[in-house]
Amino acid sequence: MRRPVLPVRRFLSVRRSGIHGRGVYARAPIPEETRIVEYRGERITTAEAERRYPDDFTGVHHTFLFAVDDDTMIDAAFGGNLARWINHSCDPNCEVVEEDGRLFIESIRDIEPGEELAYDYNYILPQRHTAKMKRRFPCHCGAPACRGTILGNKR
Numbered sequence: 647m648r649r650p651v652l653p654v655r656r657f658l659s660v661r662r663s664g665i666h667g668r669g670v671y672a673r674a675p676i677p678e679e680t681r682i683v684e685y686r687g688e689r690i691t692t693a694e695a696e697r698r699y700p701d702d703f704t705g706v707h708h709t710f711l712f713a714v715d716d717d718t719m720i721d722a723a724f725g726g727n728l729a730r731w732i733n734h735s736c737d738p739n740c741e742v743v744e745e746d747g748r749l750f751i752e753s754i755r756d757i758e759p760g761e762e763l764a765y766d767y768n769y770i771l772p773q774r775h776t777a778k779m780k781r782r783f784p785c786h787c788g789a790p791a792c793r794g795t796i797l798g799n800k801r
Contacts, residue, residue: 649681651750658683658728658763665733665787669762676757682740685712685729685749687722695719714747734796735764737789768798775800 657676663669676682687710690698698721699709710722710730722730729751732740739757742765743750751765769783780795 649750651681651684660728660731663731663733663762665735665762665764667733668731669764670728670732672757672759672761672763674759676753678753678755680753681743682751682753682763683727683729685720685722685727685742685751687712687720687726687730688724689714690719690721692717692719695721712742712749714744714749718747720749733762733764733787734767734785735787735789736766736785736792737787738765739763740765766798767796769796770798770800 657672657674659671659673660668661671670683692713695711699711710726712720712722714720720726732751739753739755739761740751740763741754743752751763757763764787771779773779775795775797780797783796785792785794785796
């Protein structure tokens, strides 16, 4: 049975974030294990994502891409919703759950009104995660155990 998604306008708002740019905030209490919002956008192939966003190692990385599987990406820059503004944290209060090729953000603990929603991006590159690459993918979550990058452990 599919879990219902929260009525977004009543429970969430987008505003300036202390983590990065914009962020999504709870407007009301959100209990643990709540399906909050679907990550939406244009569904494209991995090849199209690479065409749209070629590797440019000269600056900080930023896209609204989310991999569904090895062949399918969601590009929330096109037709995306407020889920694209949910930031990364090394101490997240949400996680991403895939169901039938769709991606949902769900709470992993109770979230208080005014609290920013965040999940661990756990971004994995095909190449080695060198110090230079970690600087290209910085994290500014401020968590006590912040690893300083949105890159995940390859181990």
